[in-house]
Amino acid sequence: xxxxxxxxxxxxxxxxxxxxxxxxxxxxxxxxxxxxxxxxxxxxxxxxxxxxxxxxxxxxxxxxxxxxxxxxxxxxxxxxxxxxxxxxxxxxxxxxxxxxxxxxxxxxxxxxxxxxxxxxxxxxxxxxxxxxxxxxxxxxxxxxxxxxxxxxxxxxxxxxxxxxxxxxxxxxxxxxxxxxxxxxxxxxxxxxxxxxxxxxxxxxxxxxxxxxxxxxxxxxxxxxxxxxxxxxxxxxxxxxxxxxxxxxxxxxxxxxxxxxxxxxxxxxxxxxxxxxxxxxxxxxxxxxxxxxxxxxxxxxxxxxxxxxxxxxxxxxxxxxxxxxxxxxxxxxxxxxxxxxxxxxxxxxxxxxxxxxxxxxxxxxxxxxxxxxxxxxxxxxxxxxxxxxxxxxxxxxxxxxxxxxxxxxxxxxxxxxxxxxxxxxxxxxxxxxxxxxx
Numbered sequence: 001x002x003x004x005x006x007x008x009x010x011x012x013x014x015x016x017x018x019x020x021x022x023x024x025x026x027x028x029x030x031x032x033x034x035x036x037x038x039x040x041x042x043x044x045x046x047x048x049x050x051x052x053x054x055x056x057x058x059x060x061x062x063x064x065x066x067x068x069x070x071x072x073x074x075x076x077x078x079x080x081x082x083x084x085x086x087x088x089x090x091x092x093x094x095x096x097x098x099x100x101x102x103x104x105x106x107x108x109x110x111x112x113x114x115x116x117x118x119x120x121x122x123x124x125x126x127x128x129x130x131x132x133x134x135x136x137x138x139x140x141x142x143x144x145x146x147x148x149x150x151x152x153x154x155x156x157x158x159x160x161x162x163x164x165x166x167x168x169x170x171x172x173x174x175x176x177x178x179x180x181x182x183x184x185x186x187x188x189x190x191x192x193x194x195x196x197x198x199x200x201x202x203x204x205x206x207x208x209x210x211x212x213x214x215x216x217x218x219x220x221x222x223x224x225x226x227x228x229x230x231x232x233x234x235x236x237x238x239x240x241x242x243x244x245x246x247x248x249x250x251x252x253x254x255x256x257x258x259x260x261x262x263x264x265x266x267x268x269x270x271x272x273x274x275x276x277x278x279x280x281x282x283x284x285x286x287x288x289x290x291x292x293x294x295x296x297x298x299x300x301x302x303x304x305x306x307x308x309x310x311x312x313x314x315x316x317x318x319x320x321x322x323x324x325x326x327x328x329x330x331x332x333x334x335x336x337x338x339x340x341x342x343x344x345x346x347x348x349x350x351x352x353x354x355x356x357x358x359x360x361x362x363x364x365x366x367x368x369x370x371x372x373x374x375x376x377x378x379x380x381x382x383x384x385x386x387x388x389x390x391x392x393x394x395x396x397x398x399x400x401x402x403x404x405x406x407x408x409x410x411x412x413x414x415x416x417x418x419x420x421x422x423x424x425x426x427x428x429x430x431x432x433x434x435x436x437x
Contacts, residue, residue, distance in 0.1 A: 008058055011045050011302055012401055013309020013372070016052035016429060024059040024082070028171060031141055037427035038141070040165045042082060042109030046116070047312040047369075048401035049429035050164050056427065059169060061111055067091055068172060075177035076134070081111025081170050086247035093244040097177035098235070098288075100132040106247060106293050111170050116398040117162030117355040121211035121233075121292070124349035126178075128358055130161035131351060136173045141425030145171065150354060159421035162355030164397065166431055168423040182240025184285040185211075187233040189278045195226040195327055199364075202347045205232040211291070217270045218343040218368065219263065221334055226327065228345070229277050233291055245289040249299040259306035259371035266339040304341075305371045311401055312369040313384050314359075316348060317393035322364035325391035329366060329384050336380045340368040356418050359396045367399070378402055397430065408434035 009015045020035065027034055039053040042061050052058075065082030072095045079088070085099055086106035092098060103118040112118075117130040126132070135149040138160060146168075148157040160167045188209075192198050198214055205212040209232040216228040278284065295301055302310060317325045326345065333340060343366075350362040368384070370377050385395055385407045394411035395403055409415055419435065 008041055008044055008052070010048055010051055010401070012047040012311060013302065013305070013307075014049050014052060014401055014429075016049075016056075016058070017054040019053055019056055019058055021058045021060050024061045024064045024169065027057075027059050028139060028169065031139075031143060031425075036141070036425040038425055039428050040081065040111060040115070040169050042112040043084065043107050045105060045108045045112065047310070047399045048397075049433070050116075050398050050400070050431075051112075052429045053427055054429055061109060064171075065109070070095075072097075075179060076174060077177060078172055078174045079110055080172055081109055081114075083110045084108060085110070085113070090244045090247075092177055093180070093183055094242050096179055096181070096242055098180045100176060100178045101126050101129040102292055104293065105296055106289075107296060110173055110175065111165075114161060114170060114173055115163060115165040117353055117358040119348070119360050121213045121346065123351075123360055124206040124212070124347055125210055125351070127349065127351035128162075128353040128355065128360060130353045130355045130358060132176045133161060133354075134174045134176055136160070137171045138168045139171050140168045141423050156421055158354055158356040159418055162353065162358040163418065163421070164357070164428060164430065166422050166426050166428065168426060180235045180242075182236040182238065183242060183245065183288050184236040184240050185233040185288055185291045186236050186283050187231060187286045187291055188281055188283050190230045190232070190281050191227075191274070191277065191279055192230060193224070193227050195323060198226065198228060198230065198345060199323060201230050205230065206347055206349070208232075210234050212346060214345045215273070216330065216343040216345050217274065218330060218333060218340040219267055219270055225334075226330065229274065231291070233286075236285055245287055247296070249297050252298055252300045252303045255303050256306055259308070260304045261310075261339055261341050261371045263337065263339045266341060269341070308372040308374075310369050311372050311377055311381060312342075312367065312399045313381050314365060314367040314396035314399045315384065315388035315393050316359060316361045316363055316365045316396070317388055317391045318361065318363040319347075321391035321393070325387055325393065326364060326366050328387050329368075332383055332387065333368060333380065338370050338377070338380055340370055342367065342369050356414060356421075357397075357412055359394065359398070361394065363393070397434070400430065403434065405434045405436060
């Protein structure tokens with residue numbers, strides 16, 4: 001197959017330079033025919049440049065997404081890497097099973113979930129995606145196919161989970177699903193008036209609910225600083241419908257020549273959003289789609305950030321320093337007069353991941369995103385990096401588009417042990433940036 005020029009972008013709007021695209025299946029058949037370096041690319045939902053390779057070859061996995069086996073009695077599923085979570089839900093939910101861990105969009109591939117060792121609203125109990133991967137097949141650029149499991153090629157197993165696609169191409173994955181009795185979620189919505197109340201509510205909620213997450217009003221200052229809404233839920237315990245919800249979404253209606261996200265529009269959104277949330281804290285049954293994937297109803301919502309795209313920042317900070325560090329980051333963002341549309345705060349639990357480079361650590365995680373405005377945005381993000389590192393935390397690599405090597409290495413001091421497992425033909429723009437001497 002002739003390689004086609006790439007117009008593929010990350011979700012934040014970045015693009016690789018002079019990269020070519022081939023079907024992943026074609027590379028599997030003849031890896032020697034294609035220009036190195038190579039990198040697998042799924043749905044492009046990574047925010048930064050970890051899913052891009054300049055002057056190389058992207059291996060498009062979107063047509064490499066079959067379900068190979070599904071045991072409806074045990075919930076064990078084996079699939080190819082390009083299967084999306086939405087497609088997995090279509091098959092699993094009617095049989096009474098659900099992904100053990102899911103990020104905030106169903107439009108990611110299973111291969112991407114493994115490569116990034118994604119976390120969800122249930123990290124405090126379930127850990128990361130990699131905690132539920134039983135085995136996978138890894139194809140190296142020399143043509144060897146290796147079975148990887150906790151007790152088979154354990155070094156590559158650990159390096160590949162959360163390894164950002166740099167150890168080779170995962171060609172099939174065996175994942176343990178979790179049972180459900182209904183597609184409904186028993187959800188409670190709790191308003192809080194400051195960070196102290198958030199941390200108290202989050203600790204209480206993590207003890208009683210499988211899923212918790214909080215939205216923060218990043219524009220609120222003065223006596224309203226740190227206010228937000230916490231959502232907590234369990235899968236409904238009573239038997240109910242077992243029909244997969246539609247993954248259809250409405251298109252974002254335009255491609256604006258400038259960012260629609262600014263302090264004025266965000267202030268209006270935050271006001272309406274807070275008013276629209278129930279205040280009594282009563283449990284309500286809601287479909288799983290709006291709870292897990294609230295933004296999936298609008299296709300290409302990232303267009304709202306304009307032609308320069310967005311930059312997302314996520315950090316994890318140990319609990320001993322979390323309260324102070326989160327406040328400092330939110331106040332610095334407020335002082336910089338930046339508008340973060342998606343400001344999310346939750347707690348990570350202490351269940352360890354099998355992944356060598358997994359991002360979560362026990363403590364708190366804060367996520368912010370900003371319309372990209374060049375040096376102004378970069379300067380704020382560098383400050384947020386420093387606050388997180390000074391608190392003993394780390395910055396998330398698969399949300400990143402600009403962190404320097406020293407920030408990455410301070411976040412992941414085990415990076416050199418990880419690099420020993422890399423496939424010599426695989427690379428990414430992110431890895432080139434953070435591993436450069």
